[in-house]
Amino acid sequence: MGKRVTTTRRNIRDLARTRERILKAALAEFSARGFAGARTERIARRARVNKRMLFYCFGSKRALHAEVLRRKIADKAEAIASTPEDLAAALKYWAEIGTGDGDWIRMHEWEALEPGAWPTVARAERRRLFVSVHTRLRRAQLAGAVAPGVNLEQLFLSVIALSAFPAAFPQFTRLITGFGPRHPRFRRARARFLGWLGARMAAVAPRPLRKRRKPG
Amino acid sequence: MGKRVTTTRRNIRDLARTRERILKAALAEFSARGFAGARTERIARRARVNKRMLFYCFGSKRALHAEVLRRKIADKAEAIASTPEDLAAALKYWAEIGTGDGDWIRMHEWEALEPGAWPTVARAERRRLFVSVHTRLRRAQLAGAVAPGVNLEQLFLSVIALSAFPAAFPQFTRLITGFGPRHPRFRRARARFLGWLGARMAAVAPRPLRKRRKPG
DNA sequence: AAAGTTATTAACCAGATAGTTAATAGCTGA
């Protein structure tokens, strides 16, 4: 419809673009409804593509889902690998990753719940990411920015927990704070609290580094 | 077949018992597969009851689901209301609630994800529960067991986050620690860490109360 | 410009699934 100048043809063929549109629409659908709840026909409509194309491009709903997840992880890889070493900063940074990209947490949440064979998709890539952050934490600990002797695995898990939970369980967030996890007021309060908590977890003595502020 | 002594009758009619069996089977099914993924026929088979009985007793799949959730919350109400006031103890206590009852977290996780109108089910009951814990935390804070000035809502949310996350996202738990959230070794390490963290969050000065142990 | 390739489409299908109909078997009270 009139985007083209010279040509009047309607159906331009571009498989790469079609794939992209499908992937984008599929991410939205899978994130919103999970694998079981997602409808191929809805993905197709959203992508403005014939349903048949999903199967032509990806073979099956399951394969499409795997590809979507793989991409999501690849997208976030860089951001994750550059987690700040300072604990308080790391907590806020992860919280930002979490609430900033709703699909990110939801895709993992669906993965946790749905029966699909989960460690399959992008296992190696995830392992690599985890190791890079873990190494970074270790370095931070040696440099004195994290209390010595703390179990770093548990600490890492807790960083993710503290930052991801509000978006992962919006019902709790709303029930307890009165605001949704993406509401600016909640985010401010959360950031403040995480800053306080990060400082407490950081060093041997909890108040040497910075001048004391009112706690979160 | 031959459980009965005097009678030889097979089909004893007992609506109350039928309801219970359905509810139990439905909890298992909904917890495992969520609302969309759950199959009424599977629930019926699991309960060893004619599928028709689900609709006879509860009207619809949705209504059955709501009833299951309401019950689950009612079941846990007492345990939640008696959260210990000591922060470290509270963290461990909640972790025990979380990993001890897999359905508890999963039902909330499904609720977070699935489109069903969620604040509807047992809203008042949940509010009541939240308030009771919040009050308890405030008392603890006044008594000096929680750092003064801390945002209690954020703290409460974090207690839940820290305790529930590993079971809610078993993929992360396994990836980071090498063990599933219910593995004894994981639980030990987690409890230790939570104890340490709880103590750090608790008081103004982090080491006055107990003799120092090696941190988690 | 014709032959070959490939992206795209409409129409279709088999299996599943929530919910229903209508008949029946067990219980209760008189």
Next chain:
DNA sequence: TCAGCTATTAACTATCTGGTTAATAACTTT
């Protein structure tokens, strides 16, 4: 013991859904 109620059952249905068939329209190659 019989009439009425109610818990239980088998069989059915309308709809939905992932996936397919087969034809076609748009590019490429020669």
